[in-house]
Amino acid sequence: MKRLTFALVLAALCPASAQVLPGSTGVGAPPATTTTNSNNNYNMVPGSASDRQTDTQTGLNNMPMADPGSENVAFNGKLWNVTNNRLMRSRFETYLTTPEANGPEDQAYRDLMAQIMELLAPTHKQAPDPVTKAQARGPEVMKAFALLPEAGAARIDGGLCNAVANAIWDVWTAQKRVNERKLANVAMMDRRKQLEWNAEMGMNATPLANASGPASKNGSKQNNAQTQQNNSATVGRTSGYIKGIAEIEARTKLNEAAMGLSEVTSKIQFQALIIQMFMQRRFEHAVIACRFYPNLFRDGESILQLEKDSDVQKLLSSSFGVPPTVSMIDGLSLEAIRSVDESLVSFENLVARRDVDSASNRLLEAYAVGEYLPRIRRLPMSEKTKVLDFVRKKNKLLSFLEMKDYASAEVVVTELRAASDDFEYAKPLAAIQTAKTMSNLHVNNANAAMGSKDAVAMEKEMRTAAEIWPTNPRVTQLSEQMMQSTDMKSQALMEFDRLLSQRNYRQIFENQAPFIAAVADDLTRKQQLEKVLKDMGRLELILGGAKEMAASSPPAAWEKVEKESKLFPDDPVLSKMRADLGVKASEFVTAIENARQQEEKQQVGSAIAWYLKAKSMHPLSEMARDGIKRLVEQVKNGDEPPSTTPEPTSALNN
Template identity: 55%
Template sequence: MKKLILTAACCVPAWLVAQVLPSPGAAPAPQAAPASSPAPAASSSSGGGGQSSIFGGLLPHVDGGSETVSWDGKMWNMNNNRIARAKFEIYLATPEANSADDQAYRDLMAQITLLLAPTRAGGPDVSKAFALLPEAGAFQIDGGLCNTIANGVWDVWLAQRKVTNLRQANEAMVKRRRDLEWNTEQGMNSAPLAPSTAGGSTKGTANNRQQAVQQQQNTSMTLGRVSGYIKSIAEIEGRMKLNETAIGLSEVTSKTQFQALMVQLFMQRRFEHAIIACRLYPHMFRDGDSVLQLDDNSDLKKMFSASMGVPPTVSLIDGFAAEAIRGVDEAVVAFEQLVLRQDYDSASKRLMEAYAIGEYLPRIRRLPMVTKLKVLDYVRDGNQLINSLEMRDFGLAEELVKKMRLSSRDFDFSKPLAAIETARTLSDMRLTAARAAAVKGDQTGVAAELKGAAEIWPTNPKLREVSNMIGQNSDVQAQALLDLDRLLSQRNFRQVFNDQGRFLASAINDPVRQEQLKKVLTDMNRVNMVVHAAGEAARNGNSFGAWEAIEREYEQFPDDPEITKMRSELSVKASEFVSAIEKAKQHEQRKQSGSAIAWYLKARRLYPPSEFARNGIQRLVTGLKAGEGDSVGTTGAVNP
């Protein structure tokens, strides 16, 4: 029953909602309940926004502002419903029903309605209208509902025939009861119950006794017949009571069944059929009672009683159905005008509302296909936009928003665009945080930020870029650390210096390697300065000093290619000075101090500021003073 009420609340037009369901803005004024109906129960808070409902939460609460329905603690969007969207799209893609059969069916329905109209000249013709129902029920578009109405009418007539037969039987039993009552009365008064006791002779006494016996026998027979009459009367009374009960039940059952059929047709939005059933009702039940026989605890009974203060009637359904047809006609006219203005957003909403109310009405079924196709693409894009926002595919949603803005003049893009921009901003913030965490080497933070960005916008193209970049950086970092260790073990400090940016980034979280890099970079900076100064000195003609500076660094970094290259070049330019220094070192190593001093002196003569010559002489002189050197020989001595 709750599902039935929910369907009715969602499909009945706005005027019905305004009468049945209260506005969320203010509670309706209480109405005095009639004496014949119980007062409605105290209202309780409904599920939609805490608004008070006069139905105690038994019925759905419709919020016209937000286009939502709150019921049973849950909320539904009347326009954002997958099943409703699918049915509406099917309707837009279906050709209009303008065939000859459809026209014949519409003519039959109109003829039946006119035959049952109270304003028809000569009065309604129920028999002719009833005869046309099976013919209308044979059409596919009818769905057999006219046959259902005809079966309902036939069931009522059978019930009424049964009631007539029962009443005739009761009348016959009443006549029979009267006869039995008269017989009983006559039997009780037919003879005295005791003989006369007047005096007489013995013969007379014998006759009296014989008469008394005969009289007693007659009395017994009379009492037997009377008791049979009384028993028959009691049986007749019982049968009459049973028949009266059956008559009452038959009338109530047939009336309730036909009323249920009317309510069913109304809830199914078959308003034309509901009007036909309502017009047939007073011709089948002439007691003048048109109140719907609803259960006192039913939601529908409480809805009508609480909102209007009166019980629902057949004429109420008739009026609501007629008003629904009129409302659908006006909505279709508004739709056609909005399509002419290219206001496809409003046009699709108005048509969806009209379709939800009067899906089977001729004005909806016969809407031209060319008009419906104008909004079909827009509706499909709108449905796809809703799905993309639900799945957080904001890239596709942005494309659809741009497309719909171009196709419809009244498309309200503010809400979807705000959702898209919010998601983009939040996702970019999480990706920026992920990059920062990656720079710091915080793998846990990187994973958390990437997960948060994926939850906000799973299909964000930047998400894949950042993820790949972080993954590549992790691989590059590992490879860079391996290269650094290899170059350090090979003492290839020049290559470490040349790729210092890559190695510094990879070792940012490794204090040991950072210290190693710091020392290498410091040494290489000094070497570069020495090489640069030596080059300048060589260009200024001081090849001896340039070679000596390079040679000093060569002793510490013999594998450096820059030093090796410069040393080779300067060795050629300062060959005499280089030869003197080398020979002095050789004699010094062989403990030939005199010859070594002679060559150091020659080197100092060639280049007086030479530190190699000065240090060598000081070293040899100190050794001689200590008695460590041999005697000064002439072998290999320098020619003065």
């Protein structure tokens, strides 16, 4: 069951293909930052090489396989953490900030769904017979079917009940055609019997003998000619009967083949709808479809007609060891509904105990399994806000660890520890302290190398210390001491080359004064420094504008920062602001990312829809406008991909 639950969660996150998470491949990361097998994964950079380690191909080909000891899922030869990824965090935060679906329209819809399932239950009590006053038990299919269009009209349903109703109508139409063909076969069999009798009578008919006495020679010749004429007429009549019998036989066989094919096709189509509802985690609709099934097909055959060795067939068969049936889907759907209800009861108890960390995990698990179930959608906003701030801080902690900003990460760990009594602070705190210790150790080695005037060793140790902890204040202090050494110019040039090779343009910009003096006589370095200062100055102006814009329009600020992140992917300030704005404008970011993914898959309609949704959130969005324009041009050109132009790059990245 757990394997199947993880498969449903992963299907929700990547409906078409695996979601490749953005990651960094920093060199020299401390061992603590590459530790796996952690439920919270605070000591593993999301999307990094350690988080996407290659695994052997699973036994189910491309079907997800869950690791019972962690939250990792093996998919397409790689390991993915189900809850620790940007898309899942964004969707979960969107859910936490969405008001509960508890209005009159939602309540009416829930009552309809409950009434439909009650009408289809085998234990349903039917209305008493007006004559005998006897009360029968059993499903009332037609009453349940009549309620489906009303439920499908609700906004929260999304028209899925209409899809079930259409599938049922198709089955009934196919069965009606089968009955019509059966009646046609009966009529043709009656006609065939009549033709057989006519043929038999025609073959047994004998011409009347000449009533006169002994015939003369001429009379005998006339009798023979008459007999031959009668035989020819008999053969003519019987050949028409035999031809009619053959035509009836052919039409009967054709109707029988069409009836068998129609029944099998309608059954497979309805089973496909059941599997689709189940894999989409629309468990209520899956239960309704499963309960309609035995009332539509009364042959007692409920085994799902899945393609042999297909992913779904392997998943269900390997999980339970028996051929998958409609009753199995019904039971699994009901178990998923029960599991979600139980998780929410646990969530409420944990919140009352102030165990916010565990409560957020239980709510996330319940949301991932039953995102569309009523218990999830009707959870009061007052309950969800209790974990909203905590979840946001956890997301910030993951972003800080990804950017190796251990000082800010340590502050967030302290805040999380104070907010939740059960927060596992030891793992992230140990990772932070280990990274700090190792960075300071390399700084000490650099100090020793500077004392012995070993420039090569000093540069190596400084580079390693900065790679482990880029914002280490001791690295900055030692750099300043190096600049104040006896040969300040050579030290400045060495520091400039080191920072330039590391693409640490931020530190060059912040400590520009000694570098300006050092490169005054070096034309090549002077041009490089001028380019750095010019680009970083422009970046600072953009960051300042984005910071002011964030208060009024987070999507606009994020879009401005996102464009610059392609030019300065390694800038920590830009990356930190981009992460913070991504949290504030999570819905807009999700829409843009989904549009990009659909565009890459050449799903033009879906991509345009996502771009339009992003544009509705931020009407002045250039990304949405350019995306829509690009896709419209593609449609005008006959769905041919437009000529792509390379992404703008900064000369600093060359």
